[in-house]
Amino acid sequence: MRIRTLLALACMTTPPLMAAPAAPQTHVLPMWMQGGHPAVAMQLGDSVEPLHFVIDSAAGATIVDEATARRRGLEDAASVETRVEGATDRSTVLRRTRNASWHLGTFAFDAAMLQTDLSRLAGRTGRRIDGILGNDVTSRFDTTYDIAAQQVLLQPAGSLVHDDACLRNALPVRDASMQRFGFVQMQVPGTDVEVIAVVDTGAAQTVLNAAAAAALGFRTDGSDARVTVRAKGTQGLGERVVETWLAPLPGLRMGSWEHPTQEVRISELPVFASLGLKERPALILGADAMTDTRVQIGSGAEWICLRRSEKPQLQDTPAAAR
Numbered sequence: 001m002r003i004r005t006l007l008a009l010a011c012m013t014t015p016p017l018m019a020a021p022a023a024p025q026t027h028v029l030p031m032w033m034q035g036g037h038p039a040v041a042m043q044l045g046d047s048v049e050p051l052h053f054v055i056d057s058a059a060g061a062t063i064v065d066e067a068t069a070r071r072r073g074l075e076d077a078a079s080v081e082t083r084v085e086g087a088t089d090r091s092t093v094l095r096r097t098r099n100a101s102w103h104l105g106t107f108a109f110d111a112a113m114l115q116t117d118l119s120r121l122a123g124r125t126g127r128r129i130d131g132i133l134g135n136d137v138t139s140r141f142d143t144t145y146d147i148a149a150q151q152v153l154l155q156p157a158g159s160l161v162h163d164d165a166c167l168r169n170a171l172p173v174r175d176a177s178m179q180r181f182g183f184v185q186m187q188v189p190g191t192d193v194e195v196i197a198v199v200d201t202g203a204a205q206t207v208l209n210a211a212a213a214a215a216l217g218f219r220t221d222g223s224d225a226r227v228t229v230r231a232k233g234t235q236g237l238g239e240r241v242v243e244t245w246l247a248p249l250p251g252l253r254m255g256s257w258e259h260p261t262q263e264v265r266i267s268e269l270p271v272f273a274s275l276g277l278k279e280r281p282a283l284i285l286g287a288d289a290m291t292d293t294r295v296q297i298g299s300g301a302e303w304i305c306l307r308r309s310e311k312p313q314l315q316d317t318p319a320a321a322r
Contacts, residue, residue, distance in 0.1 A: 024156035027107040031152050034127055036204030038147055043103040044072055051130035056202030057297060058181055059134035065118035068130040069097050092116055139180040145201050145295040148309035157299035164256045166305035170196055182297045182304040189251040195281040203286035206264040212281035213266040220245045234267045242267050257306035259289050
């Protein structure tokens with residue numbers, strides 16, 4: 001299975017795809033794990049064919065795979081190409097699709113999306129990925145990502161209950177391109193290290209930046225037996241591969257939530273600099289840290305909550321909705 005980080009549109013500001021939800025309603029979306037990423041079913045117009053979209057809390061725009069756009073007649077001949085910054089490179093090319101009607105469970109909306117080549121995301125799973133559902137859609141709701149329960153909840157803005165499982169966004173003053181991103185302050189148990197984490201359901205594995213690795217005493221020069229080279233590095237949507245190491249992170253804590261020791265990546269992805277986090281300990285909190293956790297991000301990413309799921313851990317298998 002090929003693991004990739006999908007923080008592909010972190011520094012891109014896009015116009016709203018749709019008007020605000022017309023009525024307060026909770027939408028329950030079946031979800032499954034596909035190639036290490038949580039996925040949901042989207043439908044185009046009156047078609048009953050489900051399109052498989054990775055649901056990515058750290059993608060700033062919703063994207064359709066260019067092959068799917070071509071097959072479903074979504075391409076707009078008048079659209080111009082735009083190059084945007086990705087997690088590992090600066091060469092992702094996007095184009096607007098034509099406006100179309102979409103259904104996300106019981107939530108229906110009209111939107112002109114973006115398209116690009118997502119073929120790399122399928123990896124070796126053999127299952128196609130038709131798109132990425134970004135926070136331009138989900139940030140209009142209080143959104144719950146529950147991998148163990150195999151569902152996503154889109155709840156009316158303001159529904160989120162704030163308790164000791166919740167923190168305000170750790171970057172209350174942030175650039176307009178990052179308004180919809182969930183940043184939280186976390187502690188590493190057994191150390192005095194604190195990190196800023198960006199909650200990224202589209203990243204299959206948690207990634208430390210160089211500053212966080214250094215603060216934790218990890219060395220990537222070959223002298224640290226705890227640290228091993230990841231031969232494949234880390235690759236985003238483009239061609240560039242960023243040098244990467246693997247190391248055991250001694251857990252994470254946020255409020256009443258705590259995660260045990262897990263293997264994480266160490267990689268100085270360019271996106272850390274784009275987020276203004278190159279010089280301070282930071283990490284991308286990936287789906288591997290969420291398999292037993294209900295992740296809730298309030299509308300506009302003002303609040304982030306991490307709670308233990310009441311369901312058993314979900315393995316990497318498609319759900320019935322597929």
